[in-house]
Amino acid sequence: MKNGISILLSRIATPTRVGPRDFIIVAVLAAIAFAVPYFAGTYQQEVGFRILQLGALAAAWNIAAGYTGLVSLGSAAFFGIGVYTMAIASNAGLPIALCVVLAAGVAGLFALIVSPALFRLRGLYFTVGTLALAEAMRIFVVNSPWFGGQAGIYLTARAPKAYDLYWIALLIAVFVVVCVLLLLRSRWSYRMQAVRDDEDVASQLGVRTYRTKLWAFGLSGALIAIVGSIQALNQGIVQPNGGFGMSWTIDIVSVAIIGGMGTKVGPWVGAVFIVLLGEFLIQFPEIHLAVVGVVLVLVIRFMPNGIWGTLTLALQKNRNFS
């Protein structure tokens, strides 16, 4: 079946290797990023927060979509679960750290519950299924009596300062990166890629495909929910259209595709690009989305592996010829 999803997936570049060097690079970059609030203003910290947030979301999404072939448009469901779990649990007086863990747990449980239905679908049908799931969640939250309806829920917890938020986001970003690197080092990495490339053959080689997909989808969703829980702290109020809104899904997908799906670095490159582009166009909100759309179309047409994928492919070619 040659649909849009399989074409997108077929463009994912070369296999990824993870070595000690990757962890060192992450440590160095994290140390530099840690120092930012000491010499940068509130505005820069907010931009930094946004980059870390989008990068972590796209990197988490990439685990399921880029490596396992589960291209989900249901990220908003997991994000919203994170947002609402934080609101409800912190209002109940639980410590913030526990609320974050709880958000991840609820999201993982949610993945487990929806997987029997979703994993019956493959390729484009799976993608459409996740889209419907996220929308169903939003409507459920709007209409059920427990979540404050359209008006949402106010957080009673004290709003954190910009630098606190930035550091929390940095901590979570590093956590997501380390999760991805450890995953890619493990035997799950082959299993996930095998399921992505040919599920039937993978199964014939002993790979328990359902378990592999559930693991990737659940981990991806749990990490997205963690980022979502921080967004609740950032906003101070959670609402269905903000938490479960399509805009999160679209942001995540465009960041990952522009940066490079199925690559370690791509989501972060994409996040930097999208956030800086947004800041650059802040005076012109009316054309902002249009510009992002045009960039997305141009990247898909001319850089099918995304910015990072195209760069690494070019470097590999040079090495081969020299």
Add this chain to the structure above:
Amino acid sequence: MTAVLQLESITKSYGGVRALDSLSLEVAPGEVLGVIGPNGAGKSTLIGVIGGALTPNSGTVTFDGRDISKLSSADRARLGIGRTYQIPRPFTRMTVADNVRLAATNSGHHISQRELEPFVAGILERLGLTPFAEEVAGKLPLLRRKRLELARALALKPRVLLLDEIGAGLVRSETEELIAIIQSLRTEVESMVLIEHVMDVISQCCDRTAVLDFGKMVTIDETPKVLADPVVASLYLGSVAESADAVVVDEDKRAGIRASLTSLVSVATSVPGTPLLAVDDIWVRYGGLNALKGVSLSVNAGECIALLGANGAGKTTMARSLAGAVPLTSGTISFAGKSIAGLRPDEVTALGIAQCMEGRKIFGTLSIEENLIAGGLDARKHVKAERLEAVYSIFPILKQRRKNSGTALSGGQQQMLAIGRALMSAPTLLVFDEISLGLSPIAVDEVYEALGAIRDSGVAMIVVEQSVDRALGLADRAMVLGQGEITLEGKPAELLADARLLSSYLG
């Protein structure tokens, strides 16, 4: 002695078609069992049912005394059932070594990180894949993909190995290597089931051979007895069995086919001194690789050319560049005095070159009749109807099943459909690419009989083939491609007498 693998009255239907019809079968420990039968007899379905990829409608599969009918294919792989696919399906974006590592780390045997690397290296070494270990599997040519299929199955440390047409598409020297590999596996794998059309593999590797037809067991016995069985000869082996009564020429049928063909082919008037097709010094480059390096050839009106060569020699690239499906890097192609380099495939077809592509390429969503019509869309309505009738009179089976889906036919019938579709454009030059690939011997007989009639009608032909004897029996002139260049050219009789022919395959 109890059977390692036991199938009891397995039935598997697709829609109304029974691919397996209450089939029972036992594989003894230490045995290599061959399975042969016409295309569509249910052989691949059989492997799918044993491996767990397909769920039978009824019946049980027992492995080592345990009923495994309800187990998933992953669990069966972990118990020790390894299989290969007829068309290799490597994970194209993983490296060759990673493909093998995946199987090694998901088998039922625990393997520690320290044991893993030597184990993988050993398997790669054994199948001659060590130099390509870090290459992306998608870049491998067919023969190495087949070896990778086998390497992956072996990495499971299987007790039973199911090999689905692993010899298809290989030239003679490659087949000999394959036979050696299979024989060397006998000591470490308990039992094997081999589906093959390559009779050398069956006769040299299999202790017993089962013959299937329409999903039923025709016979199962020791291999020499089966191959000598006259029923098997008439059902499956055809002229390979070389019995006199297999070569009955029906003169009435021939005359009918000849008459039908007159409306289907355009016979070019031969102009002395100018060939119908002139290919001059063409180069084709894919990425960094030269697939064709300065090939020149000419085809005269009414001539039949055989184009031979090993896997990866550039034969299919040659066929595709004639069709306008791959861009030429340099060189010219002229057809009937016109340059066709740079034309689109549909423009080339309109000029009178029809392709019968490798792998048949039947439209599965279209009916047989629609598939045929798709081959000659430009013709006027009454011309189309006339050509359709002509194709039907050459291949009556297509008419019988004209409303069925194109892929519901057996392999041999699909190949007939592909030939018929190519004829629908009333071409002046026909290009046949790997027409015998994956067909049972008797189906190859039928297809080549049709090809002979088409040749006699006076249309020009290029026949790209692995099956040397068949192609040389048909052609007026033959060429051998080796690594993108023509290494040998001559009359079929001269080539058969020339020892260089074989060596150019090996190189």
